[in-house]
Amino acid sequence: MTYSTEKLYEEKVFKDPVHRYIHVRDRVIWDLIGTREFQRLRRIRQLGTTYLTFHGAEHSRLNHSLGVYEIIRRIVDDVFAGRPEWDQNERLLSLCAALLHDLGHGPFSHSFEKVFDLDHEAFTQAIILGETEVNKVLTRVSDDFPQKVADVIAKTYENKQVISLISSQIDADRMDYLQRDAYFTGVSYGHFDMERILRVMRPLDDQVVIKHSGMHAVEDYIMSRYQMYWQVYFHPVTRSAEVILTKILHRAKELSEQAYFFAYEPYHFLSMFKGNVTLQDYLKLDESVIMYYFQMWEDEKDPILRDLCRRFMNRNLYKYVEFDPSKEYKKLQELEKLFKKAGLDPEYYLVVDSSSDLPYDFYRPGEEEERVPIHLLLPSGELRELSRQSDIVDAISGKRRTDHKLYYPKDFILDNSSKRAVKKQIREILGIE
Amino acid sequence: MMKDHVRLMQAFFASGEIIGRKKLQKMIYIAKKLSFPFHEKYQFHFFGPYSEELTLRVEELCNMGFLTEQKEKKSGYIQYRYGMTEEGQAFLDAQQVSVMRNLESCLCDLNTQSSRFLELVSTVLYFEGLEREALVDKIHIVKSKQKYTAEEINEAFSYIEHLKTFS
Known part of the structure; x- marks a missing residue:
């Protein structure tokens, strides 16, 4: 044998x-x-x-x-x-x-x-x-x-x-x-x-x-x-968590590129920040390691990284409104300006999430030699x-499968302790006033 | 805002009309392999590198009214034809980003090729880590139905060298 x-x-x-x-x-x-x-x-x-x-x-x-x-x-x-x-x-x-x-x-x-x-x-x-x-x-x-x-x-x-x-x-x-x-x-x-x-x-x-x-x-x-x-x-709440997670990683990477001094050295991330991840580096990563860093970063000096990690760990996620890019892209540009005025970096705090950003697919009949049906x-x-x-599959295959949402930190926008007038304008545009 | 969508709109702006989903898939894959900034994730499928992300993003752009998708019945199959709308042009103008000149030339060149040839080129690029002999063997294995000739394969290698002048 x-x-x-x-x-x-x-x-x-x-x-x-x-x-x-x-x-x-x-x-x-x-x-x-x-x-x-x-x-x-x-x-x-x-x-x-x-x-x-x-x-x-x-x-x-x-x-x-x-x-x-x-x-x-x-x-x-x-x-x-x-x-x-x-x-x-x-x-x-x-x-x-x-x-x-x-x-x-x-x-x-x-x-x-x-x-x-x-x-x-x-x-x-x-x-x-x-x-x-x-x-x-x-x-x-x-x-x-x-x-x-x-x-x-x-x-x-x-x-x-x-x-x-x-x-x-x-x-x-x-x-x-x-x-x-x-x-x-x-x-x-x-x-x-x-x-x-x-x-x-x-x-x-x-x-x-x-x-x-x-x-x-x-x-x-x-x-x-x-x-x-x-x-x-x-699910929009899962997508909100994914948005925040992605932004945490972006922020950590950006800080690393700016030679920011992390209070706790992100040892497991270093090769990723530098873009030279080896197989052995990769195999050391798992979710317990990542969650450990997120917990440590809840006390970082950088206010954005700290805030994002606290949100993720404590499930204080972004809220969303439905967003139609074809009609509202100018509105989004306006919101980006207002977020900056309100002291919120739109790169981290105003995020469009589309169905194509998600790793799942629908059944496709495979016309014109796409995937095998x-x-x-x-x-x-x-x-x-x-x-x-x-007929059932035909009906589903022809359905619209796209969806866009605009995510933002509602708690910050509702906080009137600063930048009151700008935040009111933001709320009006978002339709949450 | 929606940077990946904007990049694709730039690709459509640069290419003009693109006939065929397969051709579109292979054009973006090849441009990506030449280090142009496309982030759609590709996997190998029966017909070569394919990106579900790209398929869905194009569907989104069509639903937004930025692209037109015309379905044409050919003998035995359906073909799709893509072009940019006025709304799409207005959206792109509002982003205030210009198309990289090299990308424009590269995509225009790719658009003149047949989808069968681009399928071969993208497959060669997918297996570029292999030695040439092993790569040719691999093409015959994964593309057995296409029956590519030695001449076509050589042409694909030469074409890739030509494309590198754009990157």
Whole structure:
């Protein structure tokens, strides 16, 4: 027996609130779970700042990664095994790629990536291919195995069926996070009949398609996705927290560039400020480290950094008004001037947040060779794009998906102890007078 | 204000009309790879580097009335045609930012190329860290359906050298 086929003496199971149990029998998977790079995911929340809106949303990227692994395990062992269109030699590769697909995520990665120009996908590749415990485990399978896992996650692997399982418009990643995020936020959307979808998935040529009889289960999945985006992922309070978090990072970076003397040296941030982050620097970051700095910065001399950190830590978030850039961009320019007069730096205290600033997407039919759409396999053997067959999906696909909000610190604007007249003007323009 | 939207509007101003979503995606990706300041996040998809962020931002600009999007039925597929509106021009004027001359020349050059060729160029740039031989092998793997010839691949490499004169 080789390492790649070695099984544990007894199957290990993890209790899981979404899938009930996560089953591990392969030695390689068990060893990967035990690596320090995988365990680091325990200290990174799956939904970033969403816990400030939905207090239950404290689940980690490790929970989700195990969930994606379990879904793929069920597909390759229970649904695809024995089908002529599926190459069972890809089983272990699919399981490893599923388990490791989010390995490069950092703390609050969306904000960090924006401010420090980082890319979690590049770090996923670096962890898999670099000098890490994960790489050692994968190399024991074969010398080229780490590269294959990296290629699947980067969507550049030869066998596109494997890629589709983990990353497509109906993939294990989305099927896990929709259900998991719904469970932990406590919302009633996000539920769909995953068992049914798994049963009607079929490997075909270079993709994974859905048997036509499973269309209604897929409609439910698309509806769940739509509801979760508007009700959870695009939630204005979460976006407010994200705005403040991003501004904290911007401010810290700006201060560092100005050679500001931090009362407590931001050791973990230094390489990010300088733009030369190594893999080892990156792996030392997690949310507990970041929150520690934010807590320290609550007492910094710089009034903006101090204020932003206090807001984030104590959930004193910005309020918002709906904003229509097409009609109100001149109003925004006026507000920027008034904020300056009021002693508030608009760069930090007046922020437009757009739906395109968020890392979530809607189902797209994939016209003109964008992303590969969901294809239904008709009884005749013909393939048909989902929205052409389903009125429900067609209706959702055509919906307006964009939204802009203007965030500001209402408490400062309502504080009449200084700059009274200017603040009154601001309130009038914002429509909160 | 909305700096990333403004940058895209500058790209549309510089390019004039852009025909095809795929072409638009690849033009911005290539410009970004040449270090022009676009911040849209790209991932590799079946048709090469693709940015959902860019797709959504363009949709936002269309909904704001700053861009027009015309849908045209071609044989077997749908094609989109983008252009700037008067409102878009007014918005851009109000921002008081000028388009970098090099960016304008670069985008105009890219806009004269076919989307098939830009798909190849962007794929070459995506894998630029690989040795040339390995890169060519990779193109044949990830773009097997496009059946790019050796001549086209060589042309893509030469074109990238030409593009570097803009950056």
